[in-house]
Amino acid sequence: MAKISTNSAWEKLFDKYNIEKEVSEKGFFNIKAEQIKEFKEPRLMAKWDSSESLPSILKSKGINILPTSRSSYILSDFNLYEELPKYIEDVTKMKRVEIRDLESIDIENITSEANAINVLMLSPILEDFLGDGENYATFNGRMGTGEFDFFVNRNLKDPLCIDVKNAQCEIDAGLENEKSVVIIEAKNVIHPDFHVRQLYYPYRLWRNKVKKPIRLLFSIYSNQIYRLLEYRFNDLNNYSSIELIKEKYYTLQDTKITCYDLLEVYKKTKATISDNMNDYEKTPFVQADSFEKVISLIDFLKEEDMSPAKVAEIMQFDIRQAGYYFNAGKYLGIFEKYHGEEFDDESSKWNKVVKIRLTKKGQEIAKMNYKPRQLELVKLILKHKIFNVFFLETFTTGQLPKKKDIENAMRKYNVCGEGQITRRASTVYSWLKWIFKLQKVTQE
Structure with a gap:
């Protein structure tokens, strides 16, 4: 092949x-x-x-x-995906929880979905979110769905009835408590939506196995924060009847960042990078709207170096997006490329590839707790003149800049070609929004 x-x-x-x-x-x-x-x-x-x-x-x-x-x-x-209500950077309230002191658990180094689930179950998060008492892990892994049928909505036609006969589904975690059975789908990368199949197929399987009500949780662990969302299906036989019941954010660390913290970073940071595209060995100006995905990539690269293709697979990007997010990290001085090798499953061979890794600065940031990590990333952003200028303007006025003003500044500083300005101005706006959202997070 x-x-x-x-x-x-x-x-x-x-x-x-x-x-x-x-x-x-x-x-x-x-x-x-x-x-x-x-x-x-x-x-x-x-x-x-x-x-x-x-x-x-x-x-x-x-x-x-x-x-x-x-x-x-x-x-x-088919309409198969459910849009998440907000990106995680829009959170303004979260609960801080404590976890027991275990030598084999490092809450500062949760880099896989499996580790995130382990810590989730060891913490009081699930008890607080579900309110059904103590939970016991009872099942997980790949299993057959059994046989069932259901309706699913389509874009241009009436709903279609689908017959499923022992398809495969994978359950990240299955729990039981006194009142319910809980199915958890876990992610450690932020996306705008998720495939409903990940909850619906396990739900149909276990609906026929247990008498207790089934509760369906979608868990996202990113940037040292847990986001839990509970869903239900209003009609057992309708894949498209999914509904969000509630969501809540949790942290194991201090996440309180004030406007004074941000101002101190600004005062101590000199804008040393003009981003003029005529400069020698110019790094492309940023085009990667989700700063949370930059942070997710830091956590992945903390574990292993990756080829752009591997980044695309892990982050569920296309290869072009993987390039954009590498360049975003390069722009901040935290990602770099080198020549290495990677094992290819299809050919069963080691191939020479370009790989991405954390720079020394990137490694330092990857090891930091939540608050110092965010502030250090803000510092790296503010070293760039356009962000430095708009930070002060936003801090002073309390209003994010208009896209038109960002575009004019980009022309003034000659950061990219005219055809790229509108798209990349969106990234400037998104990163500024991320910075100022940091001060709006409160802890219970």
Whole structure:
């Protein structure tokens, strides 16, 4: 099997099986794993936990995919993703909790979903959020879904009824307490939405196994903060009946940052970088709106160096986005590239690749607790003239700058070409917003 990109493999499948025409005329297209495997391994072709990670051909055609068994899938213009109500940087209230002192648990080094779940279950977070008493871990891992059917909404047509026969689902954590059974889906990267299948398939499986009510939690651990969201399905047989019940934020550390903390960073930081694109060895001006994703990437690179392709896979980016976020870290002096090797699962060989790692400054930041880490990142941002100028203006007026004013400043400082200004001005606005949101977080 020749090695090709996921998007190229799907383009070939669309061409060979006239998938777009079939979906348009019949409303759906059933495809076997063996058909997908003609071009690429199915496990690499049919699982995207966020809509932003979908191959471009599926995005452009408005087509999504669901597993119907261990060896078959169905394609249609499904609505499969649930938008999260806010990005995590918009939080303004969170609860600080204490965790017992255990030698094998390092709360400053929670870098995997498994570690995040372990700490979550050791802390009082779940008891506080659920209110159902003590919880006991009873199941997790991959398992068959059993047989069931359900309706799911589509973009242009009526809901479609899907039959599932022992498809595979993976449960990050399953708990039981006196009143309920709890299913947890855990993430350690922030995305704007999530695939509802991750909660619905486990829900349908365990709904037939237990008598207690089932509670469904979506947990995000990022930047040393837990965000818990509880969902329910108003109709057992309707995938699209998902509803958010409540959400809450928790921290294990001091997260209180005041306006005076930010002002002190500003006073001690000299704007030494003009970002003029004519400068020698110029780093591209930033184009990466979510600063929280920059922080997530710091945590991943703390564990291991990665190729851009690996970054794209872990962060569920396309390769172009991986480049943008590497450049964002390079812009701050915390990411760098070098030549290394990476094992390729498809070819079972070690290949020479360009890899990304933390610089010395990046390693220092990765080891910091929440408050000093945020303030050090603010310092690195304010070393750049355009951010330094707009920080003082925002601090003085209490209002974020208008996009038009940011664009004019970008022209003045000659930071990028005219065709890139609008898109990159959005990043400037987003990063300034992230800075000033830090002071609005309160702890219970």
